[in-house]
Amino acid sequence: MFTYLYAIFEALKPLWSLLGMAFAWGFALLLGWSLLSAIRDAIARSRTMHRIPCTNCLYFTHSSVLKCTVKPAIATTEAAIACSDYSPQSGTYGGTR
Incomplete structure (x- = not known):
C-alpha cells in the first residue's frame, strides 16, 4: 500500500514544488497588499486628524480634564472639524500657554 502512495508522490513531485x-x-503578494492598504489607511486617518482645529482654538484649555470650555464632549474628536464655536487664537490674547 505504501509503495503505491510513494509512487504517486514521486510522480507528483514536480507539481509539489510548483504549488509551493x-x-x-x-x-508575498497578499502581505504586500495588506501593508500598502494599512499605509494608505494610516495616511487617510492622519489627514483627517490634522483637520481637527481644537489645539488652535481660543477655548482649548490643554487640560486632560476639560479640553474645551465650550463643547467638551466633542473636543479633539472628528466631530470638532466643523465646530461652529471655533475661534482661532490671536497673537496677544490666548496665545500664551
Whole structure:
C-alpha cells in the first residue's frame, strides 16, 4: 500500500514544488497588499486628524480634564472639524500657554 502512495508522490513531485512556489508568491503578494492598504489607511486617518482645529482654538484649555470650555464632549474628536464655536487664537490674547 505504501509503495503505491510513494509512487504517486514521486510522480507528483514536480507539481509539489510548483504549488509551493505559487503559495509562497501568493503569500508575498497578499502581505504586500495588506501593508500598502494599512499605509494608505494610516495616511487617510492622519489627514483627517490634522483637520481637527481644537489645539488652535481660543477655548482649548490643554487640560486632560476639560479640553474645551465650550463643547467638551466633542473636543479633539472628528466631530470638532466643523465646530461652529471655533475661534482661532490671536497673537496677544490666548496665545500664551
